[in-house]
Amino acid sequence: MMLLTDNLDLAMKHVKGPMTAQGKQILDLVDHYNSHIYMMRQDESGAIVAHSMHKQIDKLLKESIKNRPPENGKTISCKSGCSACCHIQVRIADVEAELLLEAYDFDADVLNRISQLSKIKDGEWGVRACPFLKSNKCSVYEHRPAACRTQFVTSHKSKCDVKNGVTIVDRYLSIEAEGCTSALWSSYETGPLAQVMQKKIME
Ligand code: SF4
Numbered sequence: 001m002m003l004l005t006d007n008l009d010l011a012m013k014h015v016k017g018p019m020t021a022q023g024k025q026i027l028d029l030v031d032h033y034n035s036h037i038y039m040m041r042q043d044e045s046g047a048i049v050a051h052s053m054h055k056q057i058d059k060l061l062k063e064s065i066k067n068r069p070p071e072n073g074k075t076i077s078c079k080s081g082c083s084a085c086c087h088i089q090v091r092i093a094d095v096e097a098e099l100l101l102e103a104y105d106f107d108a109d110v111l112n113r114i115s116q117l118s119k120i121k122d123g124e125w126g127v128r129a130c131p132f133l134k135s136n137k138c139s140v141y142e143h144r145p146a147a148c149r150t151q152f153v154t155s156h157k158s159k160c161d162v163k164n165g166v167t168i169v170d171r172y173l174s175i176e177a178e179g180c181t182s183a184l185w186s187s188y189e190t191g192p193l194a195q196v197m198q199k200k201i202m203e
Contacts, residue, residue, distance in 0.1 A: 002030055003185040008178045029179030037187040046095030047102045053184045057149050057177045064174035074154040076172060084160035085151050086130040092145040093188040097200040103143045117194035131194060146181040
């Protein structure tokens with residue numbers, strides 16, 4: 001099943017009537033990376049596949065921003081210490097949870113937070129912070145999930161407030177990086193970060 005990121009899903013909803021070139025480009029991209037992941041997972045562990053896809057997403061984003069800067073003279077407003085996006089429920093693939101568990105030795109505090117947050121339903125997320133957020137910074141930055149890598153905001157940071165688990169902001173869209181993320185999600189089991197992490201911890 002093809003699972004698109006929210007941003008790609010939105011882009012596809014703007015594709016009305018017969019399939020446009022952009023709609024086809026999106027589906028072809030996801031298909032391309034799905035095949036890439038399929039080949040890689042024959043020989044590599046899930047954690048290695050996730051790590052490799054994260055590197056690919058970073059590369060694609062860098063290229064996108066260089067070749068297609070944000071429109072109307074806007075710039076990327078995201079800075080270290082901004083953490084509004086870290087108060088929204090993030091979707092991750094189970095292999096990203098495997099990568100995080102392999103890369104970090106989480107203390108009891110983080111494990112307790114994961115366990116507590118894993119019991120929260122979507123609508124009750126509110127303004128709760130990600131279990132990996134420490135002093136307003138991501139404590140797993142190097143191996144943060146794909147969804148966290150692609151969220152670049154171009155509106156003023158004052159618009160980044162979280163209301164009922166939602167931010168109302170303008171985002172930079174890299175179709176390539178979002179296609180890569182969608183393929184990662186489509187190739188493995190996904191869910192809210194805390195729930196997927198908790199499931200992997202209990203295995
Ligand atoms: S993993 Fe890091 S970047 Fe992603 S939501 Fe959590 S703290 Fe924020």
